[in-house]
Amino acid sequence: MRFHEMYMLESNITNTNFIRLKTGSNFLGILNDIKRRPEDAAEELGVSTELILSIINGESELPDDLVEKAIKIWPVNKRDFFVIEDDCPSGIKLMTAGDSEESKRVMERAGKPYYEYRDTAMSKVAPFRPEWIMELCNVEDNDPENKSIQWNNGHFMHQFTYFIGNVNFYFKDENGKKQTAAMKTGDSMYITPFVPHTFATRGNSEQNGLILALTYGGKLTGEPQQELSCLSDLGSEFALDFSSKEKASGQLLLYHRKAANLSQEELSTRTSMTVDELQKFENGQEIPSFSQFEKIASALTINIRDLMPNDKIEKKVIVANYEDGRTWFFPETTKAYELHELAATTSLPFSKAFEIKVQNSDDPNFDLETGLHQYVYNLGETSIRINWIVGGKQLNEIIEPGDSIYPYLDYPDIRVPHISKQLGVKKRLKIDDVMDKHKGITINIVMNRVKGLSAIYLMVRYVARDYA
Numbered sequence: 001m002r003f004h005e006m007y008m009l010e011s012n013i014t015n016t017n018f019i020r021l022k023t024g025s026n027f028l029g030i031l032n033d034i035k036r037r038p039e040d041a042a043e044e045l046g047v048s049t050e051l052i053l054s055i056i057n058g059e060s061e062l063p064d065d066l067v068e069k070a071i072k073i074w075p076v077n078k079r080d081f082f083v084i085e086d087d088c089p090s091g092i093k094l095m096t097a098g099d100s101e102e103s104k105r106v107m108e109r110a111g112k113p114y115y116e117y118r119d120t121a122m123s124k125v126a127p128f129r130p131e132w133i134m135e136l137c138n139v140e141d142n143d144p145e146n147k148s149i150q151w152n153n154g155h156f157m158h159q160f161t162y163f164i165g166n167v168n169f170y171f172k173d174e175n176g177k178k179q180t181a182a183m184k185t186g187d188s189m190y191i192t193p194f195v196p197h198t199f200a201t202r203g204n205s206e207q208n209g210l211i212l213a214l215t216y217g218g219k220l221t222g223e224p225q226q227e228l229s230c231l232s233d234l235g236s237e238f239a240l241d242f243s244s245k246e247k248a249s250g251q252l253l254l255y256h257r258k259a260a261n262l263s264q265e266e267l268s269t270r271t272s273m274t275v276d277e278l279q280k281f282e283n284g285q286e287i288p289s290f291s292q293f294e295k296i297a298s299a300l301t302i303n304i305r306d307l308m309p310n311d312k313i314e315k316k317v318i319v320a321n322y323e324d325g326r327t328w329f330f331p332e333t334t335k336a337y338e339l340h341e342l343a344a345t346t347s348l349p350f351s352k353a354f355e356i357k358v359q360n361s362d363d364p365n366f367d368l369e370t371g372l373h374q375y376v377y378n379l380g381e382t383s384i385r386i387n388w389i390v391g392g393k394q395l396n397e398i399i400e401p402g403d404s405i406y407p408y409l410d411y412p413d414i415r416v417p418h419i420s421k422q423l424g425v426k427k428r429l430k431i432d433d434v435m436d437k438h439k440g441i442t443i444n445i446v447m448n449r450v451k452g453l454s455a456i457y458l459m460v461r462y463v464a465r466d467y468a
Helices: 004-010 011-032 038-045 051-055 066-071 097-102 221-230 245-259 265-269 274-282 290-300
Strands: 090-093 105-109 110-117 128-135 157-166 166-174 178-183 190-193 197-202 210-216 317-320 327-330 336-343 353-358 368-370 377-379 384-390 393-397 404-407 426-435 441-445
Touching: 011 051, 038 051, 038 066, 066 327, 090 393, 097 110, 097 190, 128 197, 128 377, 157 166, 157 353, 245 274, 245 290, 265 274, 265 290, 384 404, 393 404
Parallel strands: none
Antiparallel strands: 090 404, 105 110, 110 128, 128 210, 157 190, 157 210, 166 178, 166 197, 190 317, 327 336, 336 353, 353 441, 368 426, 377 404, 377 441, 384 393, 384 426
């Protein structure tokens, strides 16, 4: 049994208590929202006030039958009663290369083996789903019309991909034209949701190509997704066109003006701008100056940033060749790590991806800090050691080649009897190379949380404003 597994078993009882405390606090929040005192809830649900208080205080489980009664008489959903279940009580979720191989399954397309999928480290508290995928389809050319390749229709998630070996990446561009990008080890890409794409091993390669594909939601995950599903066609009706800076600016102005129930004439009066000027702004013919943005924002009682589109309109598909990426050392004093940037988009400013080489540093300081989610995959030929601190106790784990981890390191000390958690707490990590002959290579993927959700560190990072 690996160390992290033993630590999880030792923490199991305490973690159960912690979940009860979270559930009780969440239940109290529901009662506050619907303006019920504990005694009111007890009467309506047909139970004792003592039971309600026991649930709130984390002393008793929340019974399923109580939830069923509640959703029948109160304007709440069943999922409102369930808290996020943490599966990283030790701060680390690890999946070994062996466990990953055991998860393998072959996906067929057009009646032939097309991909071999393997899981890598995933967590219930993480917003992303990273997969190891081998391309079983081999092609002799780079023609996107090759009859051997099978296209998907795109998917609802954003996707970051790291390439290993000779892989053809096929995609449809903004004009719907099929394209091919001939990728090699170290190359990477990012695609927005709903972009049709596929992959295949290129040429007479001795080995099938591989990809590490990390899919993740933007701002619209969890509850927002489900809420939108109840809006029928309204979601598409109110979708904004951000295909250019001019259109984005006009769409944002139009949206906020209508939300404020103002006519162009009224907005003209409030801003001292002509109706003709405002029409040109809303139609995307012109972009307001900063001073004009200020006047409009003041008239609409919103922040200026709410009217300003992203200063760069990104492509739906971003291909990053390894040789075009920048390389640097961190920290500057010890040069413990050599970082190489991978594919990124300004539309997701908190989503960053790096290939990292561990430099055999003897520096004991915890020098990797971030307030974001992380995913780590050991690409190299040597083991690496990750060190971290949970509850004042320093822990470590050996990450073998092909192993992957999810470090959830801003989790509160589970031995403390409270449920408060400060968002944005920096994760403190130290990764050491444990062999002299080779440098450990890691990919880190990190995602930030937006209002408790997590909207991306490969070491991959994620975004608060999603214009993709």
